[in-house]
Amino acid sequence: MDAPNGSQDTEQTLDSQVKAFFDSAPPLQNRNDIIQKLNHFIQLNSLSSENGIGKRIVCVTSGGTTAPLEQRCVRYVDNFSSGHRGATSTEYLFLHLLLFLFLSMKLFLGYLFGDLLEGNEYNVADCVECRYFLKAGYAVIFLYRRGSFQPFCRSLPDDPLLDCFEATEGLNIQVGEAYSKAVKTAIVDHHAAVNSGLLLKLPFSTIFEYLQMLQIISKPMKDIGPRAMFFLAAAVSDFYVPWKDMVEHKIQSGSHILDVKLVQVPKMLSVLRKDWAPVAFCISFKLETDSNILIKKARGALEKYNMHAVVANELSTRKEQVVVVTIDDKITVQRDKSKADDDVENPLIKLLSQRHSAYIEDSKRMR
Template sequence: MSSASPRPRLEHQNTADIIEHNYFNENQRPAALEKHTALARDFINLHAAAGRRVVLVTSGGTTVPLERQTVRFIDNFSAGTRGATSAEYFLEKGYAVIFLHRQFSLLPYSRHYSHATDCFLDFLHEGPNGSVVANEEYREKMLKVLRQYTSAKRERLLLTLPFTTINDYLFVLRAVSQLMRPLGPSGLLYLAAAVSDFFVPPERMVEHKIQSTNAVDTPTERDAEAAAENEKGSEEEAFDNFDSSPSVPRSKRLIIDLDPVPKFLKNLVDGWAPEGMIVSFKLETDPAILVHKARYSLERYQHHLVIGNLLSTRKWEVVFVAPGQKDRWIRVPQHRRKKTASTVGTSVPVVGPSEDEKPLDPKDLPEGEPEIEIESLIIPAVEELHTSHIKNFVKRQSP
């Protein structure tokens, strides 16, 4: 029985390798891939030589183009808040950070002002002799953020690499993950990007913008389409945006046929970065299936940690699902959930993870943002698991 057990794994590997080979040979390499690979190689080599831990943080959503010359695309709501915030806390913990992010999504440090409801210029005013000065009420925080950013930049602890499409993301993810192999267990992959589940394969993608009317068709083609519509008994009124144009009816519907994006997490675990610690995220809207889906992902891909979170409470709690461990809920403590006059400016100890195994009810949470960022609790817990991962690896290598 033991001699037969490796077969399913081997077959799975062969299938995974074939899928990987097909995808990366059938889809176009991003134009900036070589540039990004060179930057990541230099960055990793620098910190590997210094014995520093390196984390790859992925952040933001991936677009799915519908045309080769892209005008229309499918996107999701992610602004990159989780990834950008996590990157800052990893830097505080002494990690070197490769920040693979959706172009124009939130970035570490600048996120404090680029994502504010006020315009960034509202934080500034013109001082004497034409100088630019931060407003008094924002000066202390702005100085702190500036110093953190300057320090990370000076010490070359932060490398930012942008992507836009799902294709860009997968190509760069594979390249950087493979470059992290020499780091061994000191490498950490923190996959917080909101990755598309579906895409349009290149052979089915049209070259030019998809037309919403048949205005460019010949009269004969339009007549044929109109006759077909009449045969169906269509009684819909045709509009071209806000202008009713009976002579050029807006009769086209757009039906998109999407294929599932291949799941490469298993390839990452087994081949791209086999010794590094790999953390993935699972976002759901139904609390009844969150932990189940996180466990399923962990069992399917055999990586090290799934961080589950619900859309409605993602800023207040997450659940750690790891192999051989009890599910661990990490929450913003009760006394840090809302800013009050008595808590602003005070230092309150952060308590450990909650023992309550049920998700929070959004109705029980205060309006607005929590007093502390939950990433300030997530990253120390991830660091703790990463330390254990390194120790266990060294133990296994010992004679």
């Protein structure tokens, strides 16, 4: 009898690891509520628009997962991530689209009423710059770590509640003058995104919550085919303690040695690409501290997990530049240093949305 195929053995091993992970994971709190919100959001944004095509929907993951060491968790292993990349990328997905809608409305009103509207000045070049975001029309599922960086908060201090507000007479408070513009902009942009049905925020803390929620999100995203994108910027735990192997209560500190057995987290990127959402456009991230191995590692992830692109970033320069690695390209993306408030995520989102557009067109031709 022929020896079993090596790739089949690997797939079977991964499938068993995935099954073991989800079978042993604690039940996700508010699971039904999450599914209801998610289905409503995707249904809303999948309805045909004026051009007969539903919006593109992207799942942006952001922040680091924790691996608890106790069931009633006090101690845990954490993954480094501020969530800045995911939150800022989410913001750029909206700001360009909202700016386009705002300018389009001004153009429309100017056409109808002409000189009757005072101060109705607009720059057509701004509309042209934003036009591709109207084509993209992304709605965003923001899967984020509780307490991590949030969209529309780039201009706010680290502790906005205490730094931006000041007490007045009685029980009243007000925004300090120095932060009034930044706070107003953050609030207006955030509510515009949520109220327009373009932003759904879903928080996680543990590796168990994150992977269960990613699986839940993937199922309805599978139905929208190539219009779905996964922007996987979260820093996901590589190792965890299986729930059944954890102690229930806090680990006591009497011993000089803490012996904890960690198990490797199944490589869910492979499962996402193969089973959960095989037609979605998928982008993962590779962070290293050694620039000499960064591109090699990114190419390895690209091939191993069958990603459409891997964003390679070196720890010390990650806010200045990244390298987008694809099957036939290596593109360095840098922030515009002539603009003090520009971020590397701005050109990064433009590039990736263009690549997503090309992917959708290729998918149409292959039908």
